[in-house]
Amino acid sequence: MSEATARTLEDHDPCTDMMVAGERLTCDWAGCLFWPDEETLIVSDLHLEKGSSFARKGQLVPPYDTGATLARLAQRLAVWQPKRVISLGDSFHDPEGHERLPENYLAQLSLLMDNREWIWISGNHDPAPPKDLGGKGASEMLIGNLTFRHEPSRGPMRGEISGHLHPCGKIVKRNRSVRRPCFVSDGFKMILPSFGAYTGGLNIRHSAFDGLFDQSRLSAVLLGNKRVFHIAARNLVA
């Protein structure tokens, strides 16, 4: 297939589509998912106020993570102009997180939530929906063919969009490995990468992902610099 390999980096796009339960979903390089038919933008694992959560425990990491995460979200909202936003849980790093939200960030978030439907799915870090922030809280939500929840379910499930695991894909090429946050799907389920500025990732070959996907249909969309890369299962290593 040598004539097909003439593609260069420029041939890779800032976003690419994946099909989940018959729905066309757009994976954005910034790590959010857009569902055109529903004009819905989905993000997962924002982990807002993770910095201050660490500071509380004596590690004074820069207090700018919330600002960085919100700025990136604002930018993507401006691009996709969704009518609805779903935050798939772990929106705050800990249950008190939203109470520590500094004034200016609170204002910024309210601005983002203005004039659109906003859904806070609860996660293990933030079991209750944030108070006084507006938006709707839910542990799970069904829209059309798709179910939105924080943790992926074991067993077979058609049309589930979740987060929680912070999936990362790793490839090895020319003796070098590259590891990036990714969307991972088998066409039935999809797990979103974490969106928060201070969130790390877990390799999709880790045992935590065992039994979640039909391995024969698995692929992942890895996030690059303003580009995404759709990569086949056989190239994704532990």
Next chain:
Amino acid sequence: MMRDLPDKNPDLFDVLALLPDRFASWFADNGWKPRSHQLDLLELAEAKKSTLLIAPTGAGKTLAGFLPTLVDLYNISKLKAGEAGSRRGRAHGIHTLYISPLKALAVDIRRNLEKPVEGMGLSVTLETRTGDTPLHKRQRQKLVPPDILLTTPEQLSLLIASKDARRFFEDLRYVIFDELHSLVTSKRGHLLSLALSRLHTIRPNLQTIGLSATVAKPEDLRRWLVPQGPYGEIKQSELIEVKGGAKPEISILKSQERVPWAGHSARYSMPDIYASIQQHQTTLLFVNTRSQAEIVFQELWKINDDSLPIALHHGSLDVGQRRKVEAAMAANALRAVVATSTLDLGIDWGDVDLVVHIGAPKGASRLAQRIGRSNHRMDEPSKAILIPANRFEVLECQAALQANYIGAQDTEPLREGALDVLAQHILGMAVAEPFQEKALYHEVISAAPFAELDRETFRRAVQFVATGGYSLKTYERYAKIRQNKDGAWGITHPSFAQQYRMNAGTIIEAATLEVRMTKASGKAIRSANSFRGGKRLGKIEEGFLEALAHGDTFMFSGRILRFEGIRENVCYVSDADGSDPKVPAYMGGKFPLSTYLAQGVRDILSDPARWNELPDQVSEWLRIQQYASVLPGKDDLLIETFPRGEKYYVIAYPFEGRLAHQTLGMLLTRRMERARARPLGFVATDYALGIWGLRDFGRMIETGELNLGDLFDEDMLGDDLETWLDDSFMLKRTFRHCATIAGLIEKRHPGKEKTGRQMTVSSDLIYDVLRAHEPDHLIMQATRQEAAYGLLDVRRLGDMLKRISGKIHHKRLDQISPLAVPIMLEVGKESVPGEAQDALLAEAADEMFNDLMAGTK
């Protein structure tokens, strides 16, 4: 009593009076005379002076350093002998601290020191305190301190940060710094200098003794040893300099075998090396990297028909294994040891009679140090053989020989004290006892590396320790240190003392995984609930293991191993007999070619009259180059362009070392991209830089479409460098080091990482956020300061660009030149740098794309 007095130096008679009879007769009984520098040092010490002693290996430096201590302790014990109740005739507290850069050295020195102590029947207690010292012993040392404590810089930092530091050091008279030249150039030296400043505060009359190999600028070390004046006055210790002993006999291996074009394994020379081992009692084989050590060890055992005891020693191996090798070496039970720089420092290695240096020596000082290893006596010449691993290294070795390298010193200059180190020290001082900001500032600037520190920067460092020092003030309530009603800064919670102790020190190791043997296969390792591995082999860097797949083989610990799997920070391997193993790549394992030797190599290349000194095959190579192309001149830059395969190549020969060339490659390819030359990649060696692409670079240069003057203009070190650096993995790595030392992120502790990556914040993410929101933060400042020095090669690159400006010599060729062969062999072997990660992802993605296209056809 009779003394065998040296008669040349009349002053010695006075000095000898300082030496108690018991000492004098001990020297005589052993058939020795005290050396004049030993007595000079004693005299200065008795006169309450601090002194730097510079002497070559084998000059009796260690005994010289300890003589003032032993004499003083003897005099005290005599004085107080009659007094009752005093156990050893003197009060509690350490009398002398000995600081060594290596744990092993502290242990070794204690062993050596016991001989004179026992020989003279002195009642002196000697103990070591290192990271390996068991807790109960450390606690006992606090209660009943020994007279002489031998320890490392890290342990000293912990000691001065303890609550009882003042009592512990209240009797301290001397601090001896061994191998001072190797300590002072690093951040470790900065931290040590700060610890010393505290010791000077506790004991204003404290005397220091620095022991050092020859260095370029002794003034720097003399300043380091004594407190600097409060108003910027420069203070210096005394200096005793012992000139070098017998000149070493050094030769370059003249092998009948073919010297390869490229590579670092020196496989061709193994039969010659083996023959040398057979002819000598004990041979030390030095290599530049741990991977080389593994290869050389394997190759020697392949031909070890006599089963000579040949061992391997490098820093990644299991400690137990290393200690075994060291013990066998000291007992003269080994015929050869293949070693890396872990053995560089002055450990006593029994009767080594030959040093073999494999690969080019890279720096003259390093070479001198390593050769000093052989024949630990000053008056007999050391014997060493240099083994060039490839043709360029032949030139490098030749340059080293002709440069009279033993005299030539190219040690690094001292750097300004690092701010991340300062932050760590400030927390340590708050842990010890609450401090007044002004008093601590004056203490800190008495340390030579921090003498220039301004008050405002110091204040920012204190703020950083307290609340992170961010302009967004949201962490006041989480402050680690806070001012009490007297204005003194103290820790707000005892847990911060614990945090300090866990993170103290400046040695940040790359993330490593333990390597253990197993019989289980990959699948079983991943899925079994409980799993126990076999023998521990040592540690390998995570980065290397990440690129391995199950079943891959590699060399480590002198074996060929198969990678089975990783589980909870342990890498499991089994024995393999793979024919083409990968070799562990260790970060920072490669030293760049020193400026000094680079000039030497250029001189040889540009002067055909000197080629006769080279082996025939090498001079032949240069002559063909002369015929087919041209040779690089003394001060110009040669650029060759030629087509090969379907690609076009530009090869530049700056001879400025691999790091500088990598930086240059990165910057040049950016510029070429902008000039629409569409470069596809580059490769850098110590000697040259090669760039390739699909357009005819040679033609572009000739038609003026590509202007070499513009391409190599000095201004590339301005904005281009800045933009590139900010994004570069090097800066992120530097940031991680600085942030860890400063206590912004926690050190990785083996076994404590099981909670997984989700529970910590990666330093890369912190870097990105901090760069975007507060680029002038103290730790960003520390990072840039470090990068400017650490990428010393940037400065070197600048010097080079200045030198060659207007002197670029382009040679357009129809085919590859002889000089280009070595670097062309590296093309493809070289991995792409961090910035090209997306290109690798694209490649992987294209495989799927191609499959899809195939499916649709």
